[in-house]
Amino acid sequence: MKSIRQEVLKIVAEQAVLDVSDIDLAASMESLGIDSLGLVEVIFAIEEQFDISVPFDSGQPANGAFDLSSIETIISGVQHLIEQKALLVDG
Amino acid sequence: MKRVVITGQGTINALGENVPDTLAGFREGRLGIGPLSFPDVERLTVRIGGQINGFRAEDHFSRHEISFYDRFTQLALFAAREAISQSGLIFADALAESSGVVLGTAGGGLQTQDENYRAVYEQGKNRVHPFVVPRLMNNAAASHLSIVHNLRGPSFTVASACASSNHAMGQAFNLVRSGQAPVMITGGSESMLCFGGIKAWEGLRVMSRDACRPFSANRNGMVQGEGAAIFVFEDYDRARARNADILAEVAGFAMTSDASDIVMPSKQGAARAMSGALRDAGMASADVGYINAHGTGTIANDKTECAAIAEVFGADADGLMISSTKSMHGHLIGGTGAVELLAAIMALREGVIAPTIGYQRADPDCALDVVPNTARDAKVTAVLSNAFAFGGLNAVLALRAI
Incomplete structure (x- = not known):
């Protein structure tokens, strides 16, 4: 759990050009200065890092199954996707 | 109609990472072609090219910029800095609103693909x-150039294979000449030196495995290069009014289509393009002292091009110098006409004709003065720069000293 959090924070921090320690878990991507293209890059980096597929369509960001409203929701979304993947692999 | 002049030039290619180093290469007859270096090169039969060594994107662009810039865009932006800085222009207000950028490329972001x-x-x-x-x-390179330099007027990209840059510069010329734009940034960029880029060309069997020797009887094909050259085309009156350093006048331009074969060039198409450029510039064939030839080093091109020159220039061909700088920097495909225009401008400004290097044996089918192996001092006041593309699309620029 801790490492997922750390990895997501690292990805977001790199995109926002900030230190990991400066990122508030409640912050939105927008408040960190990450625009829509930056968000697409963050999602790509998360997919690459965890080998998961994040359900996200930039045309309808609010309608996706993945909650992008804060760093905290992104982390729990990633955790959920990793658990689902583990279930599929085990099953 | 406005007169059009060149007030800035910039480049990066196998001979140098700027204009002075490139022109020094032309004067020295320096070979910029060497062993290619990229993944899987050992699976190619063609392993030489005019590759730019030592250019690191990280030294010139931020990580964020690089995520958007294919190498062909990086090279165009790099060359444009030199050109625009030389021109002394800053694009703001009305000038920014009406100035644009037209670039040539054949492969675009081929490395990314x-x-x-x-x-x-x-x-x-x-x-x-x-x-x-x-x-x-x-259009990535043209678009990023417009973004970086605030060019808000007409901008687009031209793709006509090996004539892309000449076609692009012809469009820029006409935009300034007609008064639609006071200034146009133009030229071309290409970066095809990767496994897929060379592998595709290998299939055509027009590539040399050892050297590019245009017009030499023992030539055995073309050698690819990479790079960019960018120019500032400006309304003459405007350039004079601001006391700009004028490098040369773009006096005429013509384009023709062979309408015959998708790869074999036609003498008639090339000849019509050259005579059209002369006519457009109001030049007589006797006025022209130098032609920067397309000169790819393939038998098909060189024979056809020499025959076309002989037809257009008649008896005046005897006093004419022609050379192919592709022997030094390789064939930059869609960017080639732009880098070669540097040699045409050098002839007018410095009175130095860039040589055709690698020349070993005379070919009766190319019985013209090809300035073999050594640069030559000569005063010329009018020059042509040829580009003839696969697909039979020909574009010739005529320049005059000013």
């Missing part, structure tokens, strides 16, 4: 970086 096809087909990856499309699109 190559890398990402590798990722999905060879490595079996199921996702690619989100910016693959904006990186690979052919």
Whole structure:
């Protein structure tokens, strides 16, 4: 759990050009200065890092199954996707 | 109609990372072609090219910029800095509103395509970086140039294979000449030196494995190069009014189509393009002292081009110098006419004719003065620069000293 959090924070921090320690878990991507293209890059980096597929369509960001409203929701979304993947692999 | 002049030039290619180093290479007859270096080169039969060594994107662009810039865009932006800085222009207000950029490229973001096809087909990856499309699109270099330099007027990209840059510069010329734009940034960029880029050319069997020797009886094909050259085309009156350093006048331009074969060039198409450029510039054939030839080093091109020159210039061909600088920097495909225009301008400004290097044996089918191996001092006041593309699309620029 801790490492997922750390990895997501690292990805977001790199995109926002900030230190990991400066990122508030409640912050939105927008408040960190990450625009829509930056968000697409963050999602790509998360997919690459965890080998998961994040359900996200930039045309309808609010309608996706993945909650992008804060760093905290992104982390729990990633955790959920990793658990689902583990279930599929085990099953 | 306005007169059009060149007030800035910039480049990066196998001979140098700026104009002075490139012109020094032309004067020395320096060979910029060498062993290629990139992944899987050992699987190619053609392993030489005019590759730029030592250029590191990280030294010139931020990580964020690089995520959007394919190498062909990087090279165009790099060359444009030199050109625009030389011109002394800053694009703001009304000038920014009406100035634009027309660039030539044949392959666009081919390196990006190559890398990402590798990722999905060879490595079996199921996702690619989100910016693959904006990186690979052919207009990426022109668009980023407009963004970086605040050019808000007409901008687009021309793709006509090996004539792309000449076609692009012809469009820029006409935009300034007609008064639609006071200033146009123009030229071309190409970066095809990757496994897929060379492999495709290998298939055509027009590539040399040892050297590019245009017009020499023992020539055995073309050698690819990479790079960019960018120019500032400006309304003459405007340039004079601001006391700009004028490098040369773009006096005329013509384009023709062979309408015959998709790869074999036609003498008639090339000849009509040259005579059209002379007519457009109001030049007599006797006025022209130098032609920067297309001179690819293939038998088909060189024979056809020499025959076309002989037809257009008649008895005046005897006093005419022609050379192919592709022997030094390689064939930059869609960027080639732009880099070669540097040699045409050097002839007018410095009175130095760039040589055709690698020349070993006279060919009766190319019985013209090809300035073999050594640069020559000569005063010329009018020059042509030829580009003849696969697909039979020909574009010739005529320049005059000023």
